[in-house]
Amino acid sequence: MVVNKTWLGIGSSIVAGAFWGLVFLAPKLTPGFQPIQLSAGRYLAYGIVAAVLVAPIWRRLAGRLTWKEWRALIWLSFTGNIIYYVFLANAVQLGGVAMPSLVIGLLPVTVTLVGSRDKHALALRRLVPSLALSAAGLICIGWQSLSGPGHGSLAGLLCAIGSLVSWTIYAVSNSRWLARLQSVSAHEWSLLTGVVTGVEALMLAVPASIAATASHGTSEWFYFAGVVTAVAIFCSVLGNALWNHASRTLPLTLVGQMIVFETLFASLYGFLWEQRWPTALESAAMVLLIAGVVSCASAHRNNAG
Template identity: 70%
Template sequence: MMAGAQSTTNSFNTSVPGMASGLMAGVAAGAMWGLVFIAPRLAPDFAPVQLSAGRYLAYGIVAAILVAPSWRRLTARLTGREWWALLWLSFLGNILYYVFLANAVQRGGVAMTSLVIGLLPVAVTLAGSRHAGAAPLRRLLPSVALSVAGLACVAWQSLSAGGMGSMTGLLCAVGALVSWTAYAVQNSRWLARLHSVSAGDWSLLTGVVTGAEALLLVPASLAAPMAHTAQQWCVFIGLVASVAVLCSVAGNALWNHASRVLPLALTGQMIVFETLFAMLYGYLWEQRWPATLECVALALLLAGVVSCARVHRGHGAA
C-alpha cells in the first residue's frame, strides 16, 4: 500500500470491511489456483519442467508489461534485502512449488495431490499461530481438527478407490506442501513490513523475478521430449498463457491482498479454498459427482475455515 497504509494487524483489528475484503480475496485466489491442478492433465504429453518454464516465462512477460509504467518508482523503494527476498520467494512459491505439483498431478493424480496440498491450511495456520493478530493456538485447535478430519475423509476415499498414486507422486506433493508453506509464511512477513509497495505491485515484481528465474529452466525443458504436433503446441501455449494470467497474476494479487489484511493463521485457513476448487474442477474433468465421503470432507473443510474466521473475528474485536 502507499505510505499511509496500516499494517496487517492494525487493518484486521480496526476494520471489519477490511477483513471481509480479505476473505473474499482469499476465496477468489483459491478459485484461480485450483485451475493449476487441472493444467497438467490438459497437456499430459509435456514434461512438468516444460509446463513450469512455460507458465512462469509467460507470467514474467505479463508482469513486466503491467509493472513497466511504475518500474522506476517501485525499484527506487527497494533495497538489496527486498530483491533477495523476491528471488527467494519467487523460487519457493512459484518455480519449485509448480515443478513439484505438476509431477505430483501427472504421477499421482488430482485427488492425491489435492489431498496433500489440502494440508496447507493446517501447516500455515500452525506456523502463523505465534504471529501478530493471531488467536491463541488452543482456540485454533477446533478449526485445525475440522480440517484434519476433512482431509482424513479425502484420504480414506482416495485409498479405497486405489487413487493414492505412486510413491514418487506422493513425495512430490509433500515437496510442494513444504515449499509453499515456507513461501506463505515468509511472504506474509514481508508484506507486513512493506508499506510503500502495494500488494499488487509486490505480486508483479515477484512475477518479473520469477520470469527471470524461469529462464534457468529452459535448458532442462529443451532436454525433455520435444516431438509434439502443432495442435499440441497450440494447446500448450494457450494453457501456460491462461495459467500465467489467471493463476499467477490475478491469483497472486488476490492472495497478497488477503495476506496483508488478515492474520497469517486465518490466511492459512483460506488456502483450503484452493483444495475445494481443485476438487470441484477435478469432478468436472472426470464428469462425476462427489462421493458421499467426499461431500463430508468438503463440509468439514469449510467448517474449519468458518470456525477459524469466527475465532479471529472475536479475537480482533476483543
C-alpha cells in the same frame, strides 16, 4: 471497519483459491508435456505479463527497493513458484488430481501452525476447533482417495509433500514481508514477484528442452502456449494479487485457513473433469473443511471485537 476489512480479505482469498484450483488441471490438459516444461512455460508467460503491467511504474518501484527486498523476491519466486509447480505437476501426472489435492489441503494446518508463533497471533488453543474440523475433512478425502484404485505412486506422494513444504515456506515468508513493506502495494509486490519468476524461468528453458521426450507439432505447441498463458494470467497474476491483498489484510493464522479453498476448488474441477458427482466421503470432507474456515474466521472476529 476491521470486520469489513476481514471479510474483504476472506473474499479475496476465496477468489484466489478458485483461480489456483485451475493449476491442478493444467497437467491433465497437457499430458504430452513434461512437468518442467509446464513450469518453465507458465512462469515465462507470468514474467512477460507481469513485466508489461509493471513497466509504467518500474522506475518508481525499483527506487523503493533495497537489495534485501530483491533477495527476498528471488527466494519467494523460487520456492513459491518454480519449485512448487515442478513438484505439483509431477505429483498430478504421477498420482492424479485427488492425491496432491489432499496433500496440498494440509496447507491450512501447516501455515496456521507456523503462523501461530507470530506476535499478536491468535492463541493456538483458540484455533483447535477449526483445525480439528479441517483435519477431519482431510481424513475423509484421504480415506476416499487412498481406498480407491490408482491412488498414485510413492514418487508422486513425495512430490506432493515437496510442493506442500515449498508453498508453506512461501506463504509464511510472503505474508511477513507484506507486513513489513510500506512503500509497495500488494499488487505491485505480486507483479515484481512475477518479473523475478520470469527471469528464473529462463534458467529452466535449457533443462526443459533437454527433458523433452516427444516431438510436438505446431498446433500442439500453440495449444500448450494457450494453456500456460491462461494459467499465468488467472492463477499467477490475478490469483497472486488477490492472495497478497488477503495476506496484508488478514492475520497469518487466518490466512493459513483460507488456503483450503484451493483444495475445494481443485476437487470441484476434478469432479467436472471426471464428469461425476462427489461421493459421500468427499461431500462430508468439503462440508468439514468449510466449517473449519468459518470457525477460524469467527474466532478472529470475536478476538477483534
